[in-house]
Amino acid sequence: MASALTFPLALTEFFDGLHVASVGFDLMENMRHSATQGGEVLVSDLGPRLWTFEVQVTTKHHADARKGEALARMLRQAGRPFFAYDKSAAYPAADPGGVILGSSTPTINTINSDNRRMRVQGLPAGYVLSRGDLLSFTYGLDPSRYALHEVITPVTADGSGLTPLFEVSPFIRPGAQAGAAVTFVKPFCKAVMIPGSYRPGLRRPAFTEGLSFAAIQTLR
Template sequence: MALAFPREMVSAWCWTNAEFKLVHRQEVSRTAADTQVRDLGPALWHASFESDPLPKTKADELEADFETLGGALRTFFAVPMLRKDPARWTGEGMAGCSVNAIRSDRRAIRIAGLPAGFELSAGDFVSILTSVPGRELLKIAVGGTASSTGLSPWLEVTDAIRVSVKVEDFAKLHLPFVEMRLVPGSLEKPRDSVVRWRVKFDATQVVR
């Protein structure tokens, strides 16, 4: 069977580290009296992954899967595995969530289709399927509790919501993912012990 690109490649494995960091692309100019900052483009998610210690055959398998990406040539979908579900999630269905509203300053969002009374917390991730097509990943900064009809209050997010995100776009909170590209040369398989290896890599968000 031919491999598909991009495809989700991380949730089937256990990770010691799967840190997602929002990197701002900014130019800073300092004078004796002031500091001026200018955005050079939208902030991008950067991820650093390191697997749990694996037997040699499993480490080889994981490494081989990521080698199919051809370094930075092809893209894949990455899940923030250390926060792959909302903190308050207990397994109830959230398959029908969507963007209900985006505040005019594009710094807050309302989500429909949640279980009644469900609480979203600061640090939870939301993945948005856009019509570009593409995937945007939002991190909640100020959470809230859904109404009896499943509508969230305004949820402040950590960075401005891109214009590609629209009302009625599908929102994914369980295993949220974003399209990424390997940082060239970052894929490694260091030895952890006599019989165990780790697979590690860095990746950067792809913007469509």
């Protein structure tokens, strides 16, 4: 008897199997602004910045397309999140395929008090992190939460595999701790479908084309 799916839906269950024609990840702003009589623009944050993304799937044979569509339709309801990653940034820029990283097990060494900078240990000696690389880690308990960050200041690990402090975006949230495992290969976030964004594929004589949807990171 097949077991029921568990959520968040694992990468191997859904997102890995999507052959995308295009994917767009963005870190949305969540703020308001107002202007004073003197012409000064005042800006304030309203809440956490979350990753959003849109996916369009490649043209596929009908049978293959239906497999992805069935899961996507199943995810279009409350309580069914899934893990996802930016397929255009699945590896650090200086390490295509993650070959250099190999079996290394990097972890957070330090989180600076400004919650903008961190150090990572356990990398190969001389490992390079470039601006725009992504990383993820788990933090918090009951529930576990999943952080996805973008490298802002490029760094190179020293001979022991420890990086200098480097800045990431968004801010590192409360609950993140030294010792947490850091993912550089397919760094992921937990996401939910944005209601109304799903577009089913169009059936052609031999192929299905045009399946697309949008999703947003969720911290719970």
